Structure formats: structure tokens, C-alpha cells
Amino acid sequence: MAKYSIEDTTLTNIANAIRNKTGDSATLKPSEMPTAIEGIETGSSGEMNVKILTKMSGNIDGNPKYILQRLITEIPTITVSGTSMQSAFEDCINLTKIPTLNTNTIRNMQNMFRNCAKLTEIPLLNTSNATNFYYMFADCDNLITIPQFDTSNVKDMSYMFYNCYALESIPLLNTSNVTKMDYMFYSCRSLLEIPQFDTSNVTNMSYMLYGCDNLITIPLLNTSKVTAMTYVFYSCDKLKTIPQLDLSSATSINYILTNCPALENFGGFLNLGAAYLTSRAENYTAYKLDLSKSTKLTHDSLMNVINGLYDIATLGCKIQQLTIGATNLAKLTAEEIAIATSKGWSVA
Structure with missing residues (x-):
């Protein structure tokens, strides 16, 4: 030894x-x-x-x-x-280098490098059998990027890069089996872009990109199975473009786009309210959807939001409020606002 x-x-x-x-x-x-x-x-x-x-x-x-x-x-x-290296190097605050490890039998890498504050790089590990990346690199303040890991069997990536302030880029990882991405890039302030991940099986994206200050655009993500999307883009200060988000299964979207002042182009929400309102008691107020800080939204973007609203008028649900603010309201005609109200939505 x-x-x-x-x-x-x-x-x-x-x-x-x-x-x-x-x-x-x-x-x-x-x-x-x-x-x-x-x-x-x-x-x-x-x-x-x-x-x-x-x-x-x-x-x-x-x-x-x-x-x-x-x-x-x-x-x-x-x-x-x-089969486990859970918390193996957790809180090794002075660790600067990791040797090449034979990890071909490891399935659980939860917390493996959590709070390795001085670590700037990670060697290419054999992760072909790993299923759990929960908190794997959380609080690695100086980590800039990671290798192209084999993540074909990983199911949980929640909190994976939580508070990785220096993280600038991520390779295109195989996320076809991942179901949890909540808090995945929380406060990754230096992250410039994310790849077009396969998110077809993801059910939880809450806080996924919260506070990613330097993100400018988001690729088209499959959100058809996602049920939890609270705070996904909260305080993404420079985010300008978001494609359409399929909310057919979403039961929680509070503050999803709150405090996104640079947002201009938005594909809207597909079937906003379809799952939440039909899965709750009648007269339940479901959403806190606030776009009022996104004053740069184009007219077409606002119409994408309105046209994507699910028609809840015939469901007996309490009227739901879509808050877009006075600046955005001024971009719409009375007839366009009426499209939303006819579906059971109040626009303010």
C-alpha cells in the first residue's frame, strides 16, 4: 500500500x-x-x-x-x-488533485466530491455502472468543467453541481435514464450554456437553473413528464431566450420565470394548467406565475404564453391569474387579453 x-x-x-x-x-x-x-x-x-x-x-x-x-x-x-463511494472525499477542502481511480464497480457516487473547494478538475472515471450522482460535485467552488462521463445508467442528478460557482461548461452527458434534475445547476454563476440533454424521463426540475447569472439561452428540453418546475429559471439575470416548455404534466410551477429581466423570446407554455388544475379540488388557486419583471418580452412571446394556456373555463376551477405587469399588458390588445380570460385566466 x-x-x-x-x-x-x-x-x-x-x-x-x-x-x-x-x-x-x-x-x-x-x-x-x-x-x-x-x-x-x-x-x-x-x-x-x-x-x-x-x-x-x-x-x-x-x-x-x-x-x-x-x-x-x-x-x-x-x-x-x-459498490459505493458515497461521501468518499466529502469536505476535503484542501484537496487539489484526484488520482485515476478504478471505479468500474461503483454504483453510488452520492456526495463523492462534495465541498472539495479547491478542486479544479476531475479525472475521467469509469462511471458506467453508477446510478446515483446526488450532490456529487456540490460546493466545489473552483471546479471549471468535468470529463465526458458515461452516465447511461444514472437516474439521480439532483444537486449534482449545486453552488459550483466557477463551473463554465458541461459536456453532453447521457441523461436518458435520469428522473431527477432538481437543483442540478443551482447558483452556477459562471455557466454559459447547457447542452441539449435528453430529459424525456425527468420528473423534477425544481430550482434546476436557479441563479445561473450568465446563461443567455436554453436549448429545447423535453419537459412532457416533468411534474415539479418551481423556480427553474428564477433570477437568471441574462437569460434572453427560452423555447416552448411542455407543462402537460406539471403540477407545480410557482415562480418558474420570476426575476428574468433580460428575457425577450419565449416559446410559451404548452398546456399550462392541464395537470395541476385537474388534479386538485375545484376552486383551488394553483399558480404563482409572474412575468412582470420580464419587461423585454416580445409581443409574440406574450401571445405564445396566452395561446398555450389550458382552457380551464369548463372545469369549474377558480380563475387563475397570469401576472405579466403593466409594461407587458400595454403590448396586448383587449382582444388578445380576452383569449386568456375566455379560458378561465385573469391577466394582470
Whole structure:
């Protein structure tokens, strides 16, 4: 097993970690401290096991989380076994480099690199058997991009790049089996674009692109199965273009486009209200749909919204409100507004 040397300045911290684990309150001198990590390996459940050499009592187990999170900047060769690497490198705030890992048996990569704040790149890992990428790179503040992982079996990508502030680009990943993308790119402030992902099986996109300040356009995404779309584009300050969104299955869309001041071209909502209003009790107020901050919307974009409204007038539902604001209202004629009201919608 490979050794990883530790500088003398860190020995006292390692000693403290050992003392905390063993309950030993004795004062230990740096000269009595461990001088090297014998090796690091993953257990069957993905936990990190650290063996430390010590002059006092032979090999003893140290506090692996403390050592990994605070002291290690690079990881030696790791023996990977089992099917999980959940939280394997979580909170390793000083880690700058990951070795090539044999991950061909790993299915669970949840939280694997979460809060690795100094990590700027990731090696190409074998992810062909992975199904869970939940929180995989969340809070990796300096991560700029990722390799072309094989994600053909992944089902959960929620929170995958949560708060990855420096992330600029994403390769086209195979997302054909993914069902969850909620919070996937939350606050990815440097992200310039997203590929045309296969979202045909996704059911949850809530907060997916929340606060992506530098996104300008969105590709056409299949949202026909999505039920939850709250806050998807909330505060996307520079977003100018969004294709039509199929909301035939959507039961929750509150604040989906709120605070998108640069939005000009919008394909509208297909069947807005079809699922929510027919799945709730009569007279239920379903939506908080507010486009009033998107004052640059073209006339055609506003008509795309109105024409895509589901006709709820015959369903006995309470009138639903579409808020577009005074600036956008002035772009429409009374006859055009009447199209919405005839379908059971109030335009304000």
C-alpha cells in the first residue's frame, strides 16, 4: 500500500485527531507523532480507512475524516472495493488533485466530491455502472468543467453541481435514464450554456437553473413528464431566450420565470394548467406565475404564453391569474387579453 508523507507542521494535528478518537488526554510531543500515512483505502460502504504509522504503538486507526478534510492536498493510490463511494472525499477542502481511480464497480457516487473547494478538475472515471450522482460535485467552488462521463445508467442528478460557482461548461452527458434534475445547476454563476440533454424521463426540475447569472439561452428540453418546475429559471439575470416548455404534466410551477429581466423570446407554455388544475379540488388557486419583471418580452412571446394556456373555463376551477405587469399588458390588445380570460385566466 502506498505511503503518503505528512509534513512536520501537521503532526500535532494528526496527534490531536488520534487522541480525540482514543480518548487519550495525554500531551504528546511532535517527535512522538506519526510520520506517515501508510495508506488510504475504501471500505465496502465507501468509507475512507486511514492507517497511520506511529512510534508509540504500531499501526493505529486515525481519524480519517479529519486527516482527509484538513490535511491532504493529494490522494495516493486508492484501493477501491464494493459498490459505493458515497461521501468518499466529502469536505476535503484542501484537496487539489484526484488520482485515476478504478471505479468500474461503483454504483453510488452520492456526495463523492462534495465541498472539495479547491478542486479544479476531475479525472475521467469509469462511471458506467453508477446510478446515483446526488450532490456529487456540490460546493466545489473552483471546479471549471468535468470529463465526458458515461452516465447511461444514472437516474439521480439532483444537486449534482449545486453552488459550483466557477463551473463554465458541461459536456453532453447521457441523461436518458435520469428522473431527477432538481437543483442540478443551482447558483452556477459562471455557466454559459447547457447542452441539449435528453430529459424525456425527468420528473423534477425544481430550482434546476436557479441563479445561473450568465446563461443567455436554453436549448429545447423535453419537459412532457416533468411534474415539479418551481423556480427553474428564477433570477437568471441574462437569460434572453427560452423555447416552448411542455407543462402537460406539471403540477407545480410557482415562480418558474420570476426575476428574468433580460428575457425577450419565449416559446410559451404548452398546456399550462392541464395537470395541476385537474388534479386538485375545484376552486383551488394553483399558480404563482409572474412575468412582470420580464419587461423585454416580445409581443409574440406574450401571445405564445396566452395561446398555450389550458382552457380551464369548463372545469369549474377558480380563475387563475397570469401576472405579466403593466409594461407587458400595454403590448396586448383587449382582444388578445380576452383569449386568456375566455379560458378561465385573469391577466394582470
